[in-house]
Amino acid sequence: MIRPPLSNLFAVHDADPAALDEMMSDLQRSAEFAHVWRPAPGWVAAAAPLPGSTPDGDLSRQHQLAFAEGRDVLVERSGKDPAVRFREIVELADSNPDSLVSLPGDFGFIRFRAGGDATVVRSCGGLVPFYLRQSGHRFAIATRLGDFVRYLPDEPRLDPLVNAIWSTSWGMFPDGRTFLDGVTILGRGHFARREKTGRMQVGRYWNPRPKRLPYPTPALAREHAERLRTLLIEKLTRDLDPEDGNLLTLSGGVDSSSLAALAAGVVGRKVWTWSLLQ
Numbered sequence: 001m002i003r004p005p006l007s008n009l010f011a012v013h014d015a016d017p018a019a020l021d022e023m024m025s026d027l028q029r030s031a032e033f034a035h036v037w038r039p040a041p042g043w044v045a046a047a048a049p050l051p052g053s054t055p056d057g058d059l060s061r062q063h064q065l066a067f068a069e070g071r072d073v074l075v076e077r078s079g080k081d082p083a084v085r086f087r088e089i090v091e092l093a094d095s096n097p098d099s100l101v102s103l104p105g106d107f108g109f110i111r112f113r114a115g116g117d118a119t120v121v122r123s124c125g126g127l128v129p130f131y132l133r134q135s136g137h138r139f140a141i142a143t144r145l146g147d148f149v150r151y152l153p154d155e156p157r158l159d160p161l162v163n164a165i166w167s168t169s170w171g172m173f174p175d176g177r178t179f180l181d182g183v184t185i186l187g188r189g190h191f192a193r194r195e196k197t198g199r200m201q202v203g204r205y206w207n208p209r210p211k212r213l214p215y216p217t218p219a220l221a222r223e224h225a226e227r228l229r230t231l232l233i234e235k236l237t238r239d240l241d242p243e244d245g246n247l248l249t250l251s252g253g254v255d256s257s258s259l260a261a262l263a264a265g266v267v268g269r270k271v272w273t274w275s276l277l278q
Contacts, residue, residue, distance in 0.1 A: 003052040004238055005071045006127065010147045011045040013116040013194075015137040019153075020044055026151060039064050039112040059083060063090050068128040068143055070107025078104060093119040097191040100205040110141060115196040124189040124206045132192060132200075133183045139194060148183055157181040232262055240269040250275050 010033070014020045024044045027036045033046035034055060045066055049055040056067055060075075063086040075085045092100050093111035097119055108123040108130065120141055122130045133140045135154055142148055149156045159181045165172060166179070176184040186192050189206030214220055240246045240263060248263070250256045250273035264271045 003050065004069070005055070005067060006050040006053045006069050007055065007067065008048040008050075008128075008143045008147075009045065009066050009068050009110060009141065010143070010151065011039070011043060011066070011110060011112070011118075011141045012151075013043050013118070013139045015042065015116070019138075023151065030150075037061065039066065040117075041114040042116050043112050043118075045110070045112065059086060063087070064112040065089065066110045066112070068108040068110075068130070069123060069126050070105050070109070073105030074103060074107045093121065093191075097121065097193060098203055098205050100191065116194065116198070117196055118194050120186060120192045120194075121205075122186045122188060122190055124208075130186040130192075131178060131183050132186060133180075134194075134198065134200065135182065137198075139198070145178060145180055145183065148180060159183075229262075232259075233266060236263050236267045236269065240267065240271075242269060245270045245272045247271075248273050 010027070012020070012023055014023065020042070024036060024038070027033055027044065027046045033048045036044070036046045039045045039061065047055065047066055054072075056065070056071065059082055060067065060071070065086065074089070075082050078085050089103065089109075090111060092103070093109075094113070100121060106123045106126050107121065108126055108128045109121050111119040111121075113119075116139060118139075118141070120130050120132065122128075128143050131142050131145055131148070133142075133148055133152070135152075138152070140148060140152060157180070159177050159179060162173060162177050162179050165174070173185050176187065178185050186202070187204070189208070190202060190204050193201045193203075195201075236259070246263065246269055248256060248260055248271050250260060252275070260271055260273065263269050
């Protein structure tokens with residue numbers, strides 16, 4: 001089975017060429033990443049595609065892009081010439097990231113540029129988070145918190161507030177803070193654009209709560225419900241393993257119960273549930 005393209009990413013910009021060379025050697029020696037490369041001057045990047053997932057190709061690298069998820073719908077199933085689509089992605093990421101919502105599908109990627117410039121885009125409802133860390137002349141991006149600890153030379157420090165909150169079983173990251181001090185998480189449907197000066201711009205390209213909605217007529221409500229059901233079934237069919245089991249965290253509420261019913265009853269996938277009682 002070929003799974004949707006999913007990949008863990010780790011990327012670092014450093015103004016010190018020697019530090020960057022050492023970082024690249026460390027990433028290559030680790031054997032944790034299938035690909036380690038220089039996407040743009042001043043950058044080193046590494047990708048670890050998930051098992052059964054197709055990695056980015058040469059065309060993606062030529063456009064200085066690295067995808068964590070969503071490349072298949074955005075590029076390969078778009079019906080457009082891949083080179084044309086990649087140019088559209090690059091243009092929006094570089095000059096108008098607020099308009100990324102105009103692209104199809106749900107996607108997460110990094111667009112690299114020379115001198116430390118980059119645009120990081122997190123999906124609206126996908127699976128892969130993006131974490132960011134700015135420390136002096138070094139800027140790092142990762143989809144796993146542990147990579148900051150493993151590969152950055154700085155001594156890691158815990159954020160006491162976030163760790164205290166999670167120790168009470170209340171899962172939240174206030175103001176984008178994470179378990180590691182100085183590391184922030186990018187919100188869903190958001191982008192972060194870093195400039196050569198080190199200035200960071202964070203914005204939202206997708207807003208699930210617009211100020212105005214069409215008048216909810218019965219016909220419109222049915223249309224929205226049918227469209228949501230279609231999207232859910234397509235997503236579950238695409239992402240769930242048809243042979244092995246799939247784990248669902250079952251809270252007993254409407255959301256997880258509906259997913260269980262669609263996954264097992266409609267899509268016909270094996271589902272195992274896990275619940276935590278306190």
